[in-house]
Amino acid sequence: MNSIIFSENASVDLTAVLSGIKYSSIFILTDENTKEHCLPIVEEVFPSNSIFYSIDPGEKNKTIATCMKIWAAMTEAQLDRKALFLNIGGGVLGDMGGFCASIYKRGIRFINMPTTLLSQVDASVGGKLGVDFEGLKNHLGVFNEPETVIVASQFLKTLPEKEIRSGYAEIIKHGLIRDKQYFESLDFDHWQDSYWAPLIHHSVEIKKSVVEADPKEAGLRKILNFGHTIGHAFETYFLDGPRHLLHGEAIAVGMICEAWLSHKKLDLSMAELKQIQDAFLKVYGKIEIQESDLAPVLDFCLQDKKNEGKELMFSLLSSIGDCTYNIPVTRQEILEAIHYYQNISHT
Ligand SMILES: O=C(O)C(=O)C[C@@H](O)[C@H](O)[C@H](O)COP(=O)(O)O
Helix, strand or coil, rough: CCEEECCCHHHHHHHHHHCCCCCEEEEEEEECCCCEECCCHHHCCCCCCEEEEEEECHHCCHHHHHHHHHHHHHHHHCCCCCCCCEEECHHHHHHHHHHHHHHHHHEEEEEEECCCHHHHHCCCCCCEEEEEEHHHHHHEEEEECCEEEEHHHHHHHCCCCCHHHHHHHHHHHHHHHHHHHHHHHHHCHHHHHCHHHHHHHHHHHHHHHHCCCCCCCCCHHHHHCCCCHHHHHHCCCCCCCCCCCHHHHHHHHHHHHHHHHHHEEECCCCCHHHHHHHHHHHHHHHCCCCCCHHHHHHHCCCCCCCCCCCCEEEEEEEEEEEEEEEEEEHHHHHHHHHHHHHHCCCC
């Protein structure tokens, strides 16, 4: 498992990390947002021969086509196998940059500096790397750990509220799957005023405990995917259109639908289902789903990585704080879950 540094000062900690690694050259990947807002925070640290490369931001650019541009830039810069790759960005950039580093000349070392709340509490742990393919989320990828991850709270100040809210969904998920007390300690009415450092720390601890027990998702790690079968399907379906959803917004919908499935198929009580849906609706409101959305969303669920053969396998809650995996769910049940969501009254 890689080391994770919780940093109060990104420049100081990056300097310390780089001075402990021998490398021939350093390739720094940013996107157009982090180039403007985050790179200046650490720029002074890099040697004069560093190579900087920036990509367009957003999930729609998490593709092999973008990887090919990155690999071309690495090749043009003549990076050798002792080169070091540094990702400064959110989950999309970290997953894709780590993937590029892992494939280039059969793999060079990389460091992650996650800059969004989402990537600090989620992608910072567990080495899931890759890209979307033919519209399917993370369809191509590998497991590979960075040398080090530097989680610097400074970067959060550069984010719009919508991005923070997106990351908050993964924090809520960590409570739901592993720690009821954590879930109940969250203030859904005033989530914007949360003190993020302890939440990031605790979420990382929860995720680490799961990943350490099952690094390659043979079993237990599937609980981290709660809300993601239906959530990823909505995220993918809305990706290019005007109803585009951030990852956290999509999995918030997914977690309400999958909480309903948990109530129907496992022991999640009606009271806890209501507690969960109220929490998400307070923070994310409700999205409009039309009948014509249902068939394509169901088709995307068929491609989920947890499925076995033709069987759709979900991670569901027995109660808040307790998640079980490999629960078969039918297409009809998914439809019912989405109908449940559509019919919730929310003002
Ligand atoms: O780390 C994991 O394992 C997770 O499932 C965490 C998820 O929150 C994360 O979004 C992950 O990238 C999803 O992976 P996928 O295997 O469903 O593509």
